[in-house]
Amino acid sequence: MDEDPLKNSLSNIISNQRINPRPLIECLDIQSTFEKRKKNKIFERNDSSRSHDDQIDGSPGKGEVGRSTVDIREPAPEHLNALQNAFNKILNERLLSANSFKLRKIVFNKIRQLILATRPDCQINLYGSILFECCLEKPGVMDIDIQFKQTLQYDTLKELLEIITKSDLCKEARINTEHKPSCIDLIINEPNMRVRITSGYNRGINLSKLIRIYTKFDSRVIKLLRLFRILSKICNIDKPELGTLHPIVYHIMVIHFLQQIDPPILPCLHEYVFGIDHVPVTMNENHYSEFFHICNEYSREWKSKNKTEIEMLFLQLLSYYVKIFHAKQFVVSIQTRMPVVKIDKNWHSKKLLVEGTFHSLSFFFPF
Known part of the structure; x- marks a missing residue:
């Protein structure tokens, strides 16, 4: 008989407080785009054919040149104040009244x-x-x-x-x-x-409940979720029927980012309940009620040491997925801070892979 993953949840919670997993962000070789450009030799195009890994022959790989042609510099207070005013205006206009x-x-x-x-x-x-x-x-x-x-x-x-x-x-x-x-x-x-x-559609119901619980951990979460959702709508990249991402994926991406920054603004609830050694985990229908109960209780205890303002967090969120997160190698997962690599999922595409939180559900998008 399979062991009930929630049977020893309290002991897992206690042991997790003594174990600090190495987060994904620490496993990445992060260098500024500017530094990488200086080290690259001059690009000489031999021809315009494409190789199997989707890069132009003779060109340096994407991992070498960085993901952006624009370096995100430290914004001045005036920039952040302007963003604050813009965000408030956008939320007022776009969000459901x-x-x-x-x-x-x-x-x-x-x-x-x-x-x-x-x-x-x-x-x-x-x-x-x-x-x-x-x-x-x-x-x-x-x-x-x-x-x-x-x-x-x-x-x-x-x-x-x-x-x-x-x-x-x-x-x-x-x-x-x-x-x-x-x-x-x-x-x-x-x-x-x-x-x-x-x-x-129990999967959609349970994922919605989980996102709602995450918004209880920190007041900045819901605002960042809303802003990133509005951005996806403005950019017209929220239509899965047209080959882009399902809107729910942008919420998962925000939660993942808030778990990965140091210090984290959000915990990984699956790690907290099931233990670091048991995630990622696939939950059964009879686990949800107790899982959500434990998570709700934990939301009353959690206090993040990260005091970054929402405007800076939004810029860091964009920078994380543009310059830091390696979509070709890693999976966007909110179950653990530790890296989840594509090869473990038997997925060899270079598209963005977002792992479902309860089932073997994935969303793919060319990144």
């Missing part, structure tokens, strides 16, 4: 009451960016998961569609099988609002 958030809560309760009236055995969960308060005003989609006991996923969606279309709640509703996972896309009559309903 308090009134919009209130309207979505009302719509959620209406849908909940409608479904419960027909199927009182159902389980209804709000998840996604609405749950951890990182939703943008546009598109502002609200994610809801509804599960019926002893009913398959697609059968549940068909029954839900029938219940919804018979009501006067929405003006348009259809099952979308191209979305992963399959869902019901609907537009609410009043207010004009988009809602996405899935069934049995």
